[in-house]
Amino acid sequence: MPTPSSRYLRTAFIVGLFVILCIGGFTYKHISELSQTSKVVKDNYSLRSELELIISNLKDAEIGHRGFLLTYDSLFLTPYKESLQKVNHNLSKLDTLIVPNGEQVEKLKELKNDIKKRFNNFDKSFSLANDDMVLTQDLLFLLHEGEIRMDRIRKDITEMLDLEQRLLTHNQEINEEKIGLTPLLFYGLLIVTLVILLLAYFKMTKDLKALKENNIELEIFEKLTKQSEIVSNTSTWVWYIEENEFEFSDNLYRLVGEEPQSFEPTLENFYKYVHEEDINHLGQQINLMMREEELPFTTYRVVHKDGTIRHLRAYSKLLDDTDGDKKMFGVTIDVTNEVENYRIIEQRNQELERTNKELSAFNYVASHDLQEPLRKIQTFMSRLETKEKDHISESGQLYIQRMKSASARMRMLIEDLLQYSRTNTSEKEYLKTNMNMLLEHAKMELLDSIEEKQAKIICDDLPTMEVISFQIQQLFINLISNSLKYSKEGVPPIIEITHQEVLSKDVEEIKESLYKFHHKITFKDNGIGFEQAYAEKIFLLFNRLHGKSEYSGTGIGLAICKKIVENHKGVIMAEGKPNVGATFIIYLPFLK
Incomplete structure (x- = not known):
């Protein structure tokens, strides 16, 4: 059965392990959140960079567009086409940087739509340009519309940059808050862990001190037990069932007339001291003990080296320890004095029985042999009083009356004694x-x-x-x-x-x-x-x-x-x- 101290230490260990796991979990969570926040901030900067690149690439496309319209030189179409590819690449990157289902998604759609219309405007203006480079009315209209489209694109990008700036500011605040709370949380968990460790240390110190005191008490108890076994002529023994091994106390060796631990504690060695007439009976009881795992009170004799015969009585019972190991704990007592006293009592009982028979014989004598002479005395006194009354003087008659009274009292005394005797012996x-x-x-x-x-x-x-x-x-x-x-x-x-x-x-x-x-x-x-x-x-x-x-x-x-x-x-x-x-x-x- 676990002791309170072991339960306390087990609880402290579990709590400490739980705190360590919590620290690990919180650390992982905060690092993950910090990483996520850092990634969001990085993506935010990347998004801002891509938006600014889109403006730059659109400007490059306009420069190429205007150069072509003014010179009709195909050399100006190269930066235009490169800018178109770069803008498409920028838009693709924006798709990966913007969080789905966010506000920026709608704005990105609007930006894509405006950019698409702007490039459509470029394409239409290229088709309207003539060979003599004369600007027609339609071309002027497309150029004016292109400026409007470009303003709308700048506005879309500006709104997206403002929104990203707000998101960036919000994420930075969250990041700073988490970074500020993390040391406090770690410090608090560390303090709790240290407190638990200190409590466990003090508890272990206290338990070690108590264990030392208990060990001292056990040593004293062991000495007192050995002394009490000697004084009371008792001994103890243990049978380890799984290993089939025995352990004898010191006094069990003394009970068979040997010095403590003078021979190996086995049944074979112990049988050497058992009286030859009791070996079979004791062996049967031991076999029964091994089958039933219990030894009833069994009395047998042992013979010392000097020929002294002692009467011993053994008893044992099965006990399971906390580890589940089966052990048979036994007690052996020297009952020689008890056996001798029993024999004395038997002799005295026989003497008492003879005394009772003698009392019964006395009752018979008292009721017959003693009362018979008394009855004759009373009969002769009655005859003397009846037949010789006239020949007896007054003093003689007084003596006769006193004799009658005394004999009556004697009869009553005999009857009462008989009654008292029957009360004792019946x-x-x-x-x-x-x-x-x-x-x-x-x-x-x-x-x-x-x-x-x-x-x-x-x-x-x-x-x-x-x-x-x-x-x-x-x-x-x-x-x-x-x-x-x-x-x-x-x-x-x-x-x-x-x-x-x-x-x-x-x-x-x-x-x-x-x-x-x-x-x-x-x-x-x-x-x-x-x-x-x-x-x-x-x-x-x-x-x-x-x-x-x-x-x-x-x-x-x-x-x-x-x-x-x-x-x-x-x-x-x-x-x-x-x-x-x-x-x-x-x-x-x-x-x-």
């Missing part, structure tokens, strides 16, 4: 689900508590969302249960559930989210509330704001809620005010 299958249906199932799950508390639940219509169904249902159960548990004594709980779609950028807590839109679901109650200072602590595992004797629970329910929302890439927040109520706000992302 399969995360997201399905389009009607949220209203999940809410109804949660309400049915808590139907006894709702009726006992005489609670009122007001809910907006919820959308269909892609969620893990059982987890969202558990979320609804925990939040409604929390509102029922911490309701005011003697005041029927009112739980308001609302929904709206929001832009992520409009909400401070989610403005950095990768999703543009979020569902906002709010649970608001009129319970005992809490201090806002505890808004984050209530989501911690085993965290309780109230004593065991005031409100039952394990401190796991809201932690489960937070975990479920995080599983859905969302955010949950709490707002509270003592004796006014609590509000839980959930943001769940979605694509629109």
Whole structure:
């Protein structure tokens, strides 16, 4: 692609060439016009000369005519005849000197006619002359008529000379005007040419300075590029397709364990360093590159002289330069660390999978092996209380009640831990689900508590969302249960559930989210509330704001809620005010 400087220089060259052509054209035109004007002036002088010669020749003819009439000597007829020939010759020259379709043409016709009549008059007078040289009346008349004809000829010639003088004066004025304008025109064109040359010179000087600065920057960039290749374990190479030649950067030699430019950059020499198990695969990819003119990401191994094995990854793409030459630009990266890290990740994934299996086994143990002894303890305490009640002292019965309460709390704790564990380890299958249906199932799950508390639940219509169904249902159960548990004594709980779609950028807590839109679901109650200072602590595992004797629970329910929302890439927040109520706000992302 042409640069602005090259376009400017090209424009300056074209303009300069155009000015030179204009100067040449104007010069040729003015020289032609000057030549034409000079020719007109010369013709004008020639015409005047011919007219004057006609007068002179006619006078010679009259002298011969009169001498013959007086002497009747044929010797006088010789100058007469010569004058006749000369006059005819003069008239022929006048035909060539006078411009056609001009005013002089008509006057020349009149002159020719008068001259013709004058010579006719001469001829008639010769025929009337007698031998005794007596002048007759007719001859005197012809002589008188001849004088009149001669005056008319002089008048015609005088008019033609006057007209030629005017034309000569006009042509001289035009000639002088053109001669005066020509230096000014040439001088102006010369100034324009010099200005263009000066501008081109300053532009070239400026471009040379910029080119020098660019060369310095390129040298710095080249050094930085070489250094960055060393630091980042990358290298570059170029395949010149037309010449089928390669060019390797210095660091590509280092990646195969050699010094820069230590061998000729050819495929055959490079294959010597490729692992024997990867040569066929790399060769196939190179052949594909030569056919398709593009090399996809290809990973292979190279072996250094000391036996060290390094993993390299290559990629290339075709680029056309401004000259139309095809070049393949490639990048080769040392990905040994990446491959090793991937293997470590694979190992850790396997370890994580084993851990998950162990957690599943723990869930089974907790749900069966741990709860089975607890059920037996509760069964024996129930039998002891029923059958041996009369034989147990009051303090013993108090101990039994405390044991029953502790075992019940232990059962609840085990179940909550199981629930929290399932939230972490269960399969995360997201399905389009009607949220209203999940809410109804949660309400049915808590139907006894709702009726006992005489609670009122007001809910907006919820959308269909892609969620893990059982987890969202558990979320609804925990939040409604929390509102029922911490309701005011003697005041029927009112739980308001609302929904709206929001832009992520409009909400401070989610403005950095990768999703543009979020569902906002709010649970608001009129319970005992809490201090806002505890808004984050209530989501911690085993965290309780109230004593065991005031409100039952394990401190796991809201932690489960937070975990479920995080599983859905969302955010949950709490707002509270003592004796006014609590509000839980959930943001769940979605694509629109």
